[in-house]
Amino acid sequence: MTVRLRASPFRIVSQMILNPSIPPALGLLLELPGIYYGSNAVRDILFEVPPMDPVALLWAAGILAGVASLAAWLPARRAASVAPSVALRTD
Numbered sequence: 001m002t003v004r005l006r007a008s009p010f011r012i013v014s015q016m017i018l019n020p021s022i023p024p025a026l027g028l029l030l031e032l033p034g035i036y037y038g039s040n041a042v043r044d045i046l047f048e049v050p051p052m053d054p055v056a057l058l059w060a061a062g063i064l065a066g067v068a069s070l071a072a073w074l075p076a077r078r079a080a081s082v083a084p085s086v087a088l089r090t091d
Contacts, residue, residue, distance in 0.1 A: 009080035016076035017069070023070035028061055 039051030049056060 013073075013076040013081045014080060017072045020072040022041060024064060028064065 026041070035057065043051050
């Protein structure tokens, strides 16, 4: 990822959040068939929760998306607070 010297903090943050957000989003999409076919394997260990409970699946997906977003946003916020010329000078 290259950042120009005159890049705005918004552009830096948006680039740093978009790039790390792609793998978790793809993981969620690719895991949906695995959840559907693997639900019978965990049927015995679930207590009063059906294997394809939409509320539980949405909570799990939301937690994963929230943690991935937070993990991308914290470094992006810090990077946006540093001037690009200062960051290049220290590299």
